[in-house]
Amino acid sequence: MPKCSLKNRILQLRVITCIFFILCVKAFIHFIITYGLYNYPHLPAEVLETQLFKQTTPNLVLQKNKPDCTYDKILNNPTTLLNWEVPKRFDDFSAKDLVNGSYVPAHCNPKFSVAILVTYRNRQSQLDIFLPYMHNFLRNQNIHYKIYLIEQQDEKLWNKGVLYNIGAKQAIRDKFPCLVLHDVDLLPLDAANLYACAALPRHMSASIDKFRFVLPYDYLVGGVLAITADQYVAVDGFSNRFEAWGGEDDDFSARLSAHKLDIVRFPREMSRYTMLVHRQEPKNTQRKRILSENRRLGDKDGLSSLPYHNTHVKNHRLFTLIGVML
Numbered sequence: 001m002p003k004c005s006l007k008n009r010i011l012q013l014r015v016i017t018c019i020f021f022i023l024c025v026k027a028f029i030h031f032i033i034t035y036g037l038y039n040y041p042h043l044p045a046e047v048l049e050t051q052l053f054k055q056t057t058p059n060l061v062l063q064k065n066k067p068d069c070t071y072d073k074i075l076n077n078p079t080t081l082l083n084w085e086v087p088k089r090f091d092d093f094s095a096k097d098l099v100n101g102s103y104v105p106a107h108c109n110p111k112f113s114v115a116i117l118v119t120y121r122n123r124q125s126q127l128d129i130f131l132p133y134m135h136n137f138l139r140n141q142n143i144h145y146k147i148y149l150i151e152q153q154d155e156k157l158w159n160k161g162v163l164y165n166i167g168a169k170q171a172i173r174d175k176f177p178c179l180v181l182h183d184v185d186l187l188p189l190d191a192a193n194l195y196a197c198a199a200l201p202r203h204m205s206a207s208i209d210k211f212r213f214v215l216p217y218d219y220l221v222g223g224v225l226a227i228t229a230d231q232y233v234a235v236d237g238f239s240n241r242f243e244a245w246g247g248e249d250d251d252f253s254a255r256l257s258a259h260k261l262d263i264v265r266f267p268r269e270m271s272r273y274t275m276l277v278h279r280q281e282p283k284n285t286q287r288k289r290i291l292s293e294n295r296r297l298g299d300k301d302g303l304s305s306l307p308y309h310n311t312h313v314k315n316h317r318l319f320t321l322i323g324v325m326l
């Protein structure tokens with residue numbers, strides 16, 4: 001049995017000091033590494049509006065007696081929420097002016113039509129917050145938008161890439177020129193974060209509280225991404241081959257880069273999100289292998305080669321549901 005001598009005590013103290021020192025060094029190195037990403041490169045705030053992709057769907061009947069909607073007030077709106085101020089209950093929520101998950105501003109003609117694609121399975125408590133929060137947020141933005149909820153309705157492995165491809169097909173059929181791919185657990189905090197596509201694919205969730213508002217890496221497109229329908233088709237959408245959690249977004253990022261579509265972002269003060277807490281899904285242990293294989297195979301796996309899946313579309317007031325059986 002070890003004696004509890006003075007020598008042992010000192011040794012113990014040293015170990016604790018040593019561990020503490022190592023942790024300090026690690027935190028310091030982490031700070032240095034992430035500093036650049038905290039101040040990531042972004043579109044200059046003054047030219048944001050000129051960089052936006054202004055197009056509405058031809059299905060939208062514009063009214064001659066109404067003025068065009070303007071966006072400079074929204075882009076310069078300093079209103080922001082702290083993450084603990086985000087409402088979790090919506091007792092007085094009004095679904096006024098919403099039809100099939102869609103909204104058109106009443107007082108002006110919008111310059112943007114945006115399809116918001118939300119992939120989903122079994123996260124009812126998050127959805128109950130997401131839908132009213134997003135409708136309240138988006139109805140302040142003078143845009144025409146529609147929320148599509150693409151739900152995987154089977155017990156097979158989760159396949160987010162396939163769900164996005166199915167949602168994009170439907171949104172393109174409905175002639176939306178701009179798609180926003182949106183995680184159901186992310187809520188925008190800055191009123192100035194206009195839900196619109198830019199000339200280049202726009203990563204919108206650059207600054208998430210879960211990651212201490214630091215952009216984890218510069219080719220990240222996961223979370224919330226705005227991309228034009230034409231660009232989505234040009235890169236052949238998502239790979240259909242990533243099952244379980246992870247990998248499909250990095251593969252999509254590689255597709256953008258292969259097509260010389262650089263990722264742009266808004267400044268950090270406009271790009272903050274809060275993440276609703278949830279259990280981590282089982283990770284896809286094959287994701288590295290599929291990532292490298294897809295690079296070799298090129299474009300043979302994606303939107304154009306989407307396998308047949310049994311889907312049905314149902315209109316609800318707050319969203320249009322696309323149910324999918326893989």
Ligand SMILES: *[C@@H]1O[C@H](CO)[C@@H](O)[C@H](O)[C@H]1NC(C)=O
Nearest residue numbers: 098099100101102314315316
């Ligand atoms: C909403 O969906 C219904 C079908 O459920 C359809 O008849 C109607 O035209 C749609 N309305 C709009 C404005 O999209």
